[in-house]
Amino acid sequence: MKVMQLLPELNSGGVERGTLEIARALVAAGHESLVVSNGGRMVSQLEAEGSTHLTLPIHKKALSSLWQICPLRKLIQQQQPDIVHVRSRVPAWLTHFALKGIPAAKRPHLISTVHGFYSINRYSQIMTQAEKVIAVSDSVVQYITDNYKNCPPEDIVRIYRGIDSAAFPHGYQPSVQWLNQTFKDFPELENKFLICLPGRITRLKGHETLIDLMQQLHHQYPNLHAIVVGGADPKKAAYLQEMQNNIQAKNLADRITFVGHRSDIREWLAFSDVVLSLSSQAETFGRTALEALSVGTPVIGWNRGGVAEILSRLYPQGLITVDDQSALQATVKKHIDTPQQVEPVQAFSLKEMCDQTLAVYQQIVK
Known part of the structure; x- marks a missing residue:
């Protein structure tokens, strides 16, 4: 053909x-x-x-x-x-x-x-x-x-x-060189419980929800740190600035790190303790959530769209009612207090x- x-x-x-x-x-x-x-x-x-x-x-x-x-x-x-x-x-x-x-x-x-x-x-x-x-x-x-x-x-x-499970193998860990370079570039990430929000910088991806979550939890969990993995299109520069102003105003500048557009997404997903999927609109599929689960990192996400289909089959304890901020906080707390295991992914x-x-x-x- x-x-x-x-x-x-x-x-x-x-x-x-x-x-x-x-x-x-x-x-x-x-x-x-x-x-x-x-x-x-x-x-x-x-x-x-x-x-x-x-x-x-x-x-x-x-x-x-x-x-x-x-x-x-x-x-x-x-x-x-x-x-x-x-x-x-x-x-x-x-x-x-x-x-x-x-x-x-x-x-x-x-x-x-x-x-x-x-x-x-x-x-x-x-x-x-x-x-x-x-x-x-x-x-x-x-x-x-x-x-x-x-x-x-x-x-x-x-x-x-x-996704190719060989490219995102269960239990994958970044190399020592990668970790050394990352701690050199972002020293604030060392010895932290990391929650990761992957996705380009747009209003749809739920960055505001992440900022609110950090504001609620950072006093209780001093070693909690958020990483945002994804670049901002030049057209989104004003939104990125607005977000950073919001972070400054809430005194969270030392709690949230933006690492920009990355080609090493597998490393960041494996490096994180929890990955979030908080898009304000349903995702049609949710590939990044699947990649995170594939390497063995728990995913917490709203119960809608393709992400809900993935989580309900692979990690139902990560599903939370759409826009329920208290359920989001409680589920993240549970993951900090008691590390959760993700079974090897057989589907998708x-x-x-x-x-x-x-x-x-x-x-x-x-």
Whole structure:
């Protein structure tokens, strides 16, 4: 098979990682893998792993993107993929119009993956207009069936995102060199009980909740320290400043450390004593929560969306009622007072995700 995946850019994030993982699985199974995007820092890895990257500016939510319909149609006609797999709304719309200009008999099969709880409107509906619609969790299946009656339930396939347990092995510990460097860079982290909030700096990730939690607990637990792992986009600089002002005002500057964008997320998750998932909106899956549990670090998170699906199967004692601050405090206290064990993770494997996705490709081509 020849499969062409389309997404806006290849910089960082769950959609991008999923694209690379499926590309790798296609190549390993002897198929041809093409990826179309505006490029980004993950392109070199994609190409090193045997895929072809085709650069096209299909990333902007702007009318000017309509100029890319003809170049995209040309690309599809030149490459003649068996399947076009769209992973985001702008590429999905451009593909929709590009395919209209190709005779029906020569069109590739169309698959989409719904990665997000998109706003409910005509613009988002395009993600449910494909021969098969992959949903990344049961929460997403529910969202599609509730809001997009145009999408027949039999066309929806739930395929959980997966992680490579070899990359996040149970009981993993960072190297001595990593620890030495970290204590050199952030001496305030040594001999502390560390709670970690991973995720880029945006209002959705629950940083305010973390600040409030630290304000409530820091007197009772002098060695409690919070780490925020994730970078701030230049557009979020004002929000980051607002947060840091709030931290100063509450005298928590020596209790919360921002370590910025990191490529060593596994180390930070394993280094932490507890990982939090406090997003103010439901996550469609919650890969970071899964990665933390995989290395054996307890996760405490709101009981909603994909994170709740992961926790209810792997670590139910980490589930707390949405926005219940006192339950959050009590659960964190329990973890500080009595260290908890996480069983080795058997579910949500990368191999399952890839096998199931390739099976959908095979089925549709047949």
